[in-house]
Amino acid sequence: MTLDFTELAVAPVRTLPVYQPGKPDSELRRELGVTDIVKLASNENPLGPSPRAQAVLREHAPALARYPDGNGYQMKAALAARLAITPDCITLGNGSDNILEMLARAFLDPDREAVYSEHAFAIYSLVVQATGARARIARPLGDNDAMPYGHDLDAMRELIGPRTRLVFIANPNNPTGTWLSGADLQRFLATVPSDTLVVIDEAYHEYVEADDYTSAVSWLQQFPNLVVTRTFSKIYGLAALRVGYSVSHPAVAELLNRVRSPFNVNAMAQAAATAALDDVEFVTHSRAVNRAGMAQLSAALQRLGLRVLPSATNFLCVDLGRPAQPVYQRLLEQGVIVRPVASYGLPHHLRVTIGTETENQRFLTALQRALGAI
Numbered sequence: 001m002t003l004d005f006t007e008l009a010v011a012p013v014r015t016l017p018v019y020q021p022g023k024p025d026s027e028l029r030r031e032l033g034v035t036d037i038v039k040l041a042s043n044e045n046p047l048g049p050s051p052r053a054q055a056v057l058r059e060h061a062p063a064l065a066r067y068p069d070g071n072g073y074q075m076k077a078a079l080a081a082r083l084a085i086t087p088d089c090i091t092l093g094n095g096s097d098n099i100l101e102m103l104a105r106a107f108l109d110p111d112r113e114a115v116y117s118e119h120a121f122a123i124y125s126l127v128v129q130a131t132g133a134r135a136r137i138a139r140p141l142g143d144n145d146a147m148p149y150g151h152d153l154d155a156m157r158e159l160i161g162p163r164t165r166l167v168f169i170a171n172p173n174n175p176t177g178t179w180l181s182g183a184d185l186q187r188f189l190a191t192v193p194s195d196t197l198v199v200i201d202e203a204y205h206e207y208v209e210a211d212d213y214t215s216a217v218s219w220l221q222q223f224p225n226l227v228v229t230r231t232f233s234k235i236y237g238l239a240a241l242r243v244g245y246s247v248s249h250p251a252v253a254e255l256l257n258r259v260r261s262p263f264n265v266n267a268m269a270q271a272a273a274t275a276a277l278d279d280v281e282f283v284t285h286s287r288a289v290n291r292a293g294m295a296q297l298s299a300a301l302q303r304l305g306l307r308v309l310p311s312a313t314n315f316l317c318v319d320l321g322r323p324a325q326p327v328y329q330r331l332l333e334q335g336v337i338v339r340p341v342a343s344y345g346l347p348h349h350l351r352v353t354i355g356t357e358t359e360n361q362r363f364l365t366a367l368q369r370a371l372g373a374i
């Protein structure tokens with residue numbers, strides 16, 4: 001008789017689903033033999049890594065025999081100076097996903113609850129479920145709202161109770177692209193009990209140009225129960241290095257440090273992220289390319305009669321008005337990888353990362369063909 005290993009796992013892990021990332025282009029090459037591939041599936045920067053980061057990476061190879069600085073002294077100093085905070089507010093993560101995981105480990109257990117919205121970033125449900133805590137999932141804003149499928153802060157507030165230790169808010173949200181105004185968020189924070197931590201995930205912060213958006217970083221003094229997470233995977237173009245951070249009350253950072261694995265951010269990642277932070281020119285250029293690509297894609301998609309959700313990010317969530325999976329497949333066959341979001345409860349939508357002008361055009365041509373063929 002073979003051993004049922006599933007029974008050996010702790011209860012929360014027995015039913016835990018596996019995160020489904022965007023399809024790597026190497027996989028599409030193996031599966032379909034397609035060679036000329038455009039990947040617009042994981043909200044990466046189409047311009048590649050920051051040039052300053054690349055220069056630092058090339059220089060760093062001889063130092064790789066040494067363990068990284070487990071406290072991330074230099075990177076924290078650079079971030080602290082940039083954000084006008086003290087370094088003891090900062091926690092570094094192996095991607096910001098790692099921070100979300102640390103938060104769940106430090107603050108959740110089977111007797112506690114976490115609140116997040118339907119259609120929110122998938123990692124929230126995974127990290128909560130892994131601890132055995134109860135997930136309270138808020139109904140989203142309606143189809144006719146100015147931010148369709150976005151976070152409904154009133155609905156989220158209603159689910160916060162005495163057992164709630166964490167609330168996850170993505171601003172802007174992935175996969176919808178929708179955002180919350182600074183005023184609405186601040187009003188919400190003022191109603192949350194001080195023993196509930198509110199995590200505001202600002203993975204797309206550097207892309208946001210909406211007038212009513214405000215980063216929560218400046219509210220830390222006012223709301224000590226606030227945790228803000230950010231990443232180097234998006235505009236800084238360093239997704240492969242896995243580096244992100246959070247800003248919180250120093251006492252929260254101290255608790256995260258207890259559950260953090262000692263060398264969670266490698267030396268290359270620390271050095272490259274520190275250099276990328278200074279690469280203001282690259283960030284400005286990336287934002288401009290994104291702005292132009294956003295205009296190009298939304299105009300073309302609207303000409304095709306497709307509805308695009310409002311987005312303050314580097315991706316668009318498009319309503320195809322029909323099941324998206326066959327369209328996704330047809331795009332793959334043409335070497336274009338986008339992201340189906342049925343697992344996020346949006347089976348008629350596709351999420352498309354904004355690429356370079358050429359990549360966007362490849363996608364649009366392939367989409368027209370895919371829609372016509374089905």
Ligand SMILES: *Cc1c(COP(=O)(O)O)cnc(C)c1O
Binds near residue numbers: 096174201233
């Ligand atoms: C991409 C993304 C992240 C984090 O990615 P890391 O690569 O782990 O830093 C976090 N939150 C949201 C909403 C994202 O879209």
